[in-house]
Amino acid sequence: MEFKEAAGTRRSIRFFRPWQPVEREKIQKIFEAANRSSRSMNADYAKAIVVRRSELPAETIDALRNPxxxxxxDLAPVYIFWYLDMDYPNGGADRLKELVExxxxxxSHGWSKAYVDEFLWPQVLKPIADNQMATMFMGTIEVGQAIANALLAAVDxxxxxxxxxxxxxxxxxxxxxVPDSWIPIWLQLLGYPAEEAAAGGQRPRRPLSANFFEGSADKPFEEDAEVTESLKRDKLIQxxxxxPHREMEVKMISRMFGLPE
Amino acid sequence: MSQIDEDVDGQDSFEDLSSESIVKFESVAKWLNSVGAGKDISAMDEQIKLIVEFCNFVRFTPDELILKCIRTLKDGTRAISTKGRNQTEEFIKSFVTSRGKTGNEGIIEENKVRGFFVHNGIFMQGRAAIL
Known part of the structure; x- marks a missing residue:
């Protein structure tokens, strides 16, 4: 699947085929995509634990339930527990010097090992590392980037x-x-969809002009109609x-699993 | 008398409901409208009967049951009551158990009752029935 189609096809899928396991190789690909995400300091912000529902005792699944x-x-065959490791700043100076090497x-952009050792680490990064709020703020953004890659890889x-x-x-x-330094971020459920992959169609989004601007915040970004058409052909816009059949689809699937209609 | 009379604060003044009387309650009208059967109640006969039996079992009216799941905050806004929702879950499980429904049959019946609460804005999920 091309990138634009994967990005355009991604939906929050809520009905899974509980009987169809997810191949381990696909989980590896998802983790690799997450591991390739953009991250400052080349740090390991994101940690994840994958578990398969079929391998969990019933009492363990029950312990995870809430209203x-x-x-x-019950429907998703795979659970991925995503965490932020608050210890991510550790080793930051060494990783940055590795990137310098x-x-x-x-x-050309001002970097040197001396800058990392003598200024960046003691004056910028160490204070951030010592500030739990700042560490969490930075960390959640970077874990989010890893999870975004994981979501798209799953769709792919x-x-x-x-x-x-x-x-x-x-x-x-x-x-x-789970180590004490890991903070829970999201539970990602994974499986083959029981609903069609389009899940009733692309979700409503406001036009680009509502959220993106050009030159200043009071000048909405205007779309080029030809570009928009090309994105429809590439399936980023679907x-x-x-x-028309979505309501009935949901009703039928709900009935299949005995869920409220 | 229901089997959970001693466990819950059911109203002594509660009078058994019927399929005819229950549709007059606001929460029932809201449920039927939301589910799309507002114009044809007969299509919901079975579900209505189930909610009648549920209410008669726990000895609360449908509106009272919804109110038990809601709490009013200091600023006047309304929020879902965790305590009330948990109690409702217990009500539902007790009700279905009392009818001898177990396994997937029980899950399906529990979820039918949950549908009434869901369509009244009370977010809750039951188990899925999987063979």
Whole structure:
């Protein structure tokens, strides 16, 4: 799948085929995509634990349930617990100097090992590392970038996926031996969709002019109609929902799984 | 008398509801309209009967049951009550158990009752019935 189509096809999928396992190779590809995400300091912000529902004891799944996340846990065959590792600043100076050695951070842009050791680390990065709020602010953004890659990789592999609020964090911490420095971010559910991949059509979005600007914040970015048409051909922009059959599709799938209609 | 009389604060003055009387309640009208059956109640006969039996079991009216899931904050805004929703979950499970429904049959019936709460804005999820 081309990038534009993957980005355009991504939806939050909430109905999975519980009977169809996800191949381990696909999970590796998803993790690799996440591992290639943009990140400052070349740090390892994101940590993730993948577990398969079929391998979990019933009492473990029950421990994860709450009034708002229950059906999803029964339907998705794979759970990925995403965390921010608050220890990510550790080793930051060494990683930056490695990038200097590898001619990634170069003198042309002001970088040197001396700058990292004598100024950047003690004056900028160390104070951030010592400030929990700043560490968390930076970290959640960078984990978000990793998760965004993981979502698109899942779509590229023909899977459905959806992020859920991370509940029962204390129970998960004990069950999966999560280190104290990891902070829960999102629970990503993964599986083959029981609904069609289009999931009723592309979600409504406001036009580019509502959110993007050119030159100043009071000058909305105006779309070029030809570009818009080319993006439709490339499937970044797809038919909007709801499809005429969507209501019936949801009703039928809900009935199949005995869920409220 | 229901089997959970001693466990919950059911109203002594509660009078059993019927399929005819229950549709007069605001929460029932809201549910039926939301589910799309507002114009043809007969299509919902089975579900209405189930909610009648649920209300008679827990001895609360449908409007009271919805109110139990809502709390009013200091600034006057309304929020879902975790305590109320948890109690509702217990009500639902007790009700379905009392009818001898277990396994997938029980899950399906629990979710039918949950639908009434869901369409009244009370976010809740039950298990999925998977063979």
């Amino acid at each position: 708002t996340t229950t059906a999803s846990l 590898n001619h990634v951070l170069t003198p 592999e023909g899977l459905g996926t959806c992020l859920h609020a991370f509940t029962a964090a204390d129970k998960v911490k004990d069950m999966f031996h 038919d909007p929902g709801p499809f």
